[in-house]
Amino acid sequence: MSSALQLPRETLLAAYTRMRTIREFEDRVHDEFSAGNIPGFVHLYAGEEASGVGVCMHLTDRDAIASTHRGHGHCIAKGCDVDGMMKEIFGRKDGLCGGKGGSMHIADLSKGMLGANGIVGAGGPLACGAALTSKLLKTGGVSVCFYGDGASNQGAILESYNLAKIWNLPVLFVAEDNGYAESTASSWSVGGSQTGRATGFGLPSREVDGFDFFAVYETAGEMIDRARAGGGPSLMHVRLGRHYGHFEGDAMTYRAPDEIANLRQNHDPLKIFKQRVVEASLISPEEFDAVDKKVVDDIAMTMVNAKAAPMPTEADLLTDVYLRY
């Protein structure tokens, strides 16, 4: 693929490192959850890395993203502090949200990360709002709304298409279609098509292969550029797959027996990325190995830090409800 050759080496390495960081983060969180060390609802992004990273490589801190319950990948892709994220997932006092949010509410507004969100579809209006701020304050910022195939049926998302359109807001809607909303297949639950709906609301749209970082990167780039130039919102339908269950603890009996093995073997965005780039002789396998090793070590340290970090205390319980009351 030609685009692979056009990206600078550092960009390729940065993209891979982010994807690899997400994967390692999620795999380790999976282990810790399975071992009973993480409480609550945890939804992993492993397998979907090319989407979050392919999009966020085009963004800086002035740009905003709205994320979902499956937010770890978006957070890492948008530059959230990984140590702070892990501590948050463990409910620690110096987690990114002081331990008050947990996996489903990781946010860092200073990075333009508007928050993971426990309410499916809620990010649509928020992304429109951030885009309105960019537009009215002329910051040049663009907003991205990540949401799932399930979310694509929510009123909040559907209304947002129209609001972004008629207010001509700089928004990119990224429908991350991993085939399921919990256990319900998107092939059943989504009437019509994501791109057809976009057309219905007057939004340009494209469907892309979400296992292919370069496909995501290219299309997102075009759409983000258009938005930044005042050309309004568009929609990208990304087809991808998750490596784990809907949430940790999901037995996944609704999936085909070979589905995950096939995903991991033939549709792993990291493998595909590496293979492409190695074939184009842009980065050597050894360099990739070095990244892999560094990421593994870093996340191991992150995990150690998170587990050692102190819990919040009663003094923290009632702070942060208001600025002043």
Added chain:
Amino acid sequence: MSSALQLPRETLLAAYTRMRTIREFEDRVHDEFSAGNIPGFVHLYAGEEASGVGVCMHLTDRDAIASTHRGHGHCIAKGCDVDGMMKEIFGRKDGLCGGKGGSMHIADLSKGMLGANGIVGAGGPLACGAALTSKLLKTGGVSVCFYGDGASNQGAILESYNLAKIWNLPVLFVAEDNGYAESTASSWSVGGSQTGRATGFGLPSREVDGFDFFAVYETAGEMIDRARAGGGPSLMHVRLGRHYGHFEGDAMTYRAPDEIANLRQNHDPLKIFKQRVVEASLISPEEFDAVDKKVVDDIAMTMVNAKAAPMPTEADLLTDVYLRY
């Protein structure tokens, strides 16, 4: 138009009578409101008669309709008692809803009239629910959801397209586009198009001239027949115009100076109907005149009855909150 010729005389007379009844009802309500005799928010359907009647001529009591704040026309078209309606609008004890609902909440479930609705868009889910009842209880019934161009942007309506589609419900969505939601133009507020959206959700759709009873009647007939036969939902985008303001009291400065005069002169569904049918020599002008006269007399009597009817009393205040509590 050929279809005009195909309809039996009685059907034509019935359709005209219903349209004429709506017009007269609304014109008189307008007068009474202007005279200060009717309180609250009142939204008139005058000018839009061909839509409600063109659709409801295909329905019987086993079929359900969900209506809007602009509900008088739908009620009359669906066969609600006109005396009871007028009394309701005057807040009388023997109004259709005991005076508790008023203009925005006229309902008669025994007629399949699920209610006018003060919440824009709320009828979409309700129509789906009634259609689910028809489908599961195999009543052969079809549901129609009437809603405005403004409502077409509400999450409730947009979600309903999808629910009706994936559950294959016998629903007809009738987007009554009178060009405005309050004072906001639909040409601005509706991104994309009604029919394009329908396509996006996998619904067959068509745009029709809402001043032309026969166009509405024919398209609605096809779509209702399809739904009844198990073919699922569709959407009809009806373009029409209202003769009065958004609500009674609206100064309408947002409309073009000649807009209403033009509507009344060149786009009056009653005039157009009469002209077609007279030209085809199906019904004589004298017969139409007789209908007109009878309707005027009937509504005059209705008005007299409504004004003379007793008010509810304290004994009525707390009844009907629950069946049993």
Added chain:
Amino acid sequence: MSKKSYRQAVNEALRQEMERDPRVILMGEDVAGGTGAPGQQDAWGGPLGVTKGLYTQFGPDRILDTHLAEISFIGAAAGAAATGLRPVAELMFVDFMGVCFDQILNQAAKFRYMFGGKAVTPLVIRTMYGGGFRAASQHSQCLYSLFTHIPGLKVVVPSNAYEAKGLLIQSIRDDDPVIFFEHKVLYDEEMEVPDEPYTIPFGEANVTREGEDCTIVALGRMVGFANQAADNLAKQGITCTVVDPRTTSPLDLDTIIETTEETGRLVIVDESHPRCSMASDIASLVTERSFSKLKAAPRMVTAPHAPVPFSPALEDLYVPSPAKIEAAVRELVGQPTRVAAE
């Protein structure tokens, strides 16, 4: 100082704050009116004309007509507030909260806490509430109790034009999400209101009457009714302190407690439904703190546990009236009214 209606007071507060701070914007259905239409722009100013003229002054970048879809525009206001604007969003009637409540309940109200104190969300939602307009069940509710229940929100219920202006300016300057309740029946009521901008702090009740026999705490439109009742009672030798809390969240419990302990009696007038209401909230909080100082149980005067009826004949019985307040006070001080002459 000049005579202004409640409507004008709200309009002026908006105008002055928009003049002061370019980040303040207004959005809502027909807040300008006429967008995309062939006739006049700024054609509506909302269904009751409250924001009329602002579009002409501030233009389309700051007075934004929305589509008719509250989830997205109320949520966009929350998102804009969290990223640097100070939006005032109009939820036309509070009854429509059901359509977009998530963006308030789970988004705006919780950002700050969920995100560990890192979010600032200076959002104001203006909304019309209350009965008496013959607007029936879906356009006449109060519902401020529901918002008061939710941590993270501030809730403001101004009782007259003066209060409306000062409290709205405060709301716009406040950095937390505020729900601002305007009573539709008060819009035409006039009084002297300062021309210059001023603020009224949150959580500081206003004592509108001072008396010795009973304290009446009333909210919004009910404050005027309570004053009427107090004035009437005074002629009969029963004097009342009337307290307008102004904001239900935060609530100035101290003033309520203090004045109640002075009189030993408390009547709470709340136009909403009785269950889990502001009336029950205040009654329980006062009882908890002032039990031994109370001569009798706090009395709650509210609308009944029923939707708001359309018929004027019923609605007039439904909404609390000065006569009902008077009767409650008389009963509490031990001078029962004969047949309530409603």
Added chain:
Amino acid sequence: MSKKSYRQAVNEALRQEMERDPRVILMGEDVAGGTGAPGQQDAWGGPLGVTKGLYTQFGPDRILDTHLAEISFIGAAAGAAATGLRPVAELMFVDFMGVCFDQILNQAAKFRYMFGGKAVTPLVIRTMYGGGFRAASQHSQCLYSLFTHIPGLKVVVPSNAYEAKGLLIQSIRDDDPVIFFEHKVLYDEEMEVPDEPYTIPFGEANVTREGEDCTIVALGRMVGFANQAADNLAKQGITCTVVDPRTTSPLDLDTIIETTEETGRLVIVDESHPRCSMASDIASLVTERSFSKLKAAPRMVTAPHAPVPFSPALEDLYVPSPAKIEAAVRELVGQPTRVAAE
């Protein structure tokens, strides 16, 4: 009679009512699970497996997986209820009410009144609520106070498996809209539950302990905590009456009044936020009726006015505990606890 978990009790109630009445249907996100998927059908039974097996027994016409869009399917349930079905709709977590509240608040709850008594809407909305699951701010709320405020709704908060089965069967047979709150932390708790169908009437409180010193009214999961506290206190010579109202709307005020007048003291335990809550509701109603019989002001034990925190370290401090209930009772009876040993 056999040992059943709360989860099994709910499942059995649904199954038995669906067997009895063909108009009863179940709908919600993944209530079957696996719709359209290549693997197993009936794969989930909801996220916590409560409805598992029903699809296999009743098939796709009666156990309906929905799309992930609550406005439309909760509203469809309301529409279906008004036209002849008896739907049980699952709003997965009550926190999601904000997305679809209008269809409950302004549609289902008001049909009957607005339409002058002509609508019958036998709708049940089952929903999970409550803290303790480490599910954070948007998946841990109680919010039953909001529904209790709304006329036209009935609100059920079962405290254990026995109650859950009987009250759910009653809810399904009831002809008014019912919101049925299942506490997610109780699902695994087991007790003896009759195998045959039975109903528990609405508005009839259950007295789970009898004592002389204090009455404790507790809701849902808090009933178990109140019983624990009472048992502990009994060992210290303080005996309590514990009342489980079972339904907050209608509310069996008579039993609460009666038992409170016997002990002269009242502690109310409500897992929700304090403002405009069930705690304040009951406190105010009891005070209004029993003022002269009260030895002290009713005490309210609630969660604080803050969203629910994620961190287990915080959530354990947040949710009312048996220890806090005990402390409240001790203080009320005049035996203050030393440093609260949480």
